[in-house]
Amino acid sequence: MNELNILGEPAGGEHHHCWRCGHDPAPEPAEPLSLFCQFCNTLQPPVPDYYAFFNLPRELALDLAELQRKFYALSRLLHPDRYTRAAERERKYSLEATAILNDGYRVLRDPVERAEYVLKEAGFDLGEQRSRDVPPELLEEVFELNMALDELKSGDQSAVPQLVESRASFQQMLGEIDGELAGQFRRHDHSEAREARHTILEQIRKILNRRRYIRNLVSEVDRQLTAHGA
Amino acid sequence: MAYSDKVLDHYNNPRNVGSLDKKDPSVGTGLVGAPECGDVMKLQIKVNADTGIIEDAKFKTFGCGSAIASSSLATEMLKGKTVEEALAIKNTELVNELSLPPVKIHCSVLAEDAIKAAIQDYKAKAETPAPAATA
Known part of the structure; x- marks a missing residue:
């Protein structure tokens, strides 16, 4: 089910084919869901899930040093300045990815916010307390x-x-x-x-x-x- | 958000504020709190053991206007009712009477919880006879 919207992007944020070269990582299940196409290295539509974005296991006791290391590495890779000459679509993705990167880092590095995020994603209603x-x-x-x-x-x-x-x-x-x-x-x-x-x-x-x-x-x-x- | 006239009335002139002696075997105390807004509500009833009628009710609530109004109204409703009748009081009655908006319904739920807790405390005391030393 790969419904495309007006921009030709897959609906629902999941991407299977590179939007530029058409490379499909699906036949290689070992390949992690990646921000960049493994073939042509083009930035892909970023996944909104923070754990998936950072490619971290869905754990609550996160390794903060590892998280920070990934944050710095991704900050460099995704910085919009690197995309000033890129295609409009890639520029847009770099802005979106940078926003998710910053929000995700802020949430995941704090134990309480991280737990609340995992609860919300697991379908818990955090407003309902007795x-x-x-x-x-x-x-x-x-x-x-x-x-x-x-x-x-x-x-x-x-x-x-x-x-x-x-x-x-x-x-x-x-x-x-x-x-x-x-x-x-x-x-x-x-x-x-x-x-x-x-x-x-x-x-x-x-x-x-x-x-x-x-x-x-x-x-x-x-x-x-x-x-x-x- | 504007409070209804009835909420303002109970907030400005709360009925039955105060406390009863919680060691008194005829007194039931309910203490409840709402984590989301930090409200804490203490509601007490004094029951006539012979008739089972609630003769007095007092409350002290720390919280928003709706929480104070809900508990104030609850004490008014409790007086003169039997314990069994009091158990049947539903938060929706408080909501309707005070015209509480949806975001304040939890205040009425808290008041209902407080009533139930007070009755439970009274019943627990009635089942276990007071120590002889209190005479």
Whole structure:
């Protein structure tokens, strides 16, 4: 199914034949989906999937040094300055590819954004979160924190030491959560089965919810402490 | 986004703000939170053990206007109802009464969760007799 649009590009971003020389990498399955035609070295329509773009395995515990190395190498290869004399189509691809390169690098190098990306691509709805994702002990602490914040907002400086203490405790929690995430990332990468991966991704989503919740609290405490000169 | 008049009314004059003694065996406490917006809602009911009627309800909510209005209205609806009637309260009733827009429906869901949590806490207490030392 190789439907072509007006520009003669294959629909859906998948490319099998080089748009310029017609080379078809498909008969050689060992050949990875490449940004450049293996035959005439022409830039191909870039794939929007970040992992495929960087030609990296779909892993959560990514090798950041490897990612950075690829980012620099691809930045040089794709830079629009290299394509000023190229065909219009190739110039367009270099702009598109550079945008994907930068977005992809920004997302993949950050563990939280990377996990959210993988979740979204796996069909998880990140907007849908319910209170049961937050453990009750944590809610108690959050409630107390909000009470103290209210006191501070009404000008009661006596809440400051408690807030500073809570912030430290929440920051420590963030550290623990990051450790927990790293562990789940490794479990995910070691699981081959789709269902097993899905179950782990569900766990990861819950951890991310908790993380976002706590991170918001820490920034709120920071903001209020600064605003009230503490 | 503009709040409805009813939301503004509950937000500016919240009903039944406060707390009940959570150690009291006739009091059920529900504490829920929404990770996406950082809201946290505490809702408490005081039940007459003989009649099963909710005699008092209090709340304290940290969150947006819709979350405060949802929990304020919830406490009003709870008073005078039996525990079983209270369990049947649906978030859609809060949505309709407050004319909540779709993006604020989760606030009403949170309030429904809080009601259910408070009732569950009350029931759990009723099943396990209070320690004799509290007398």
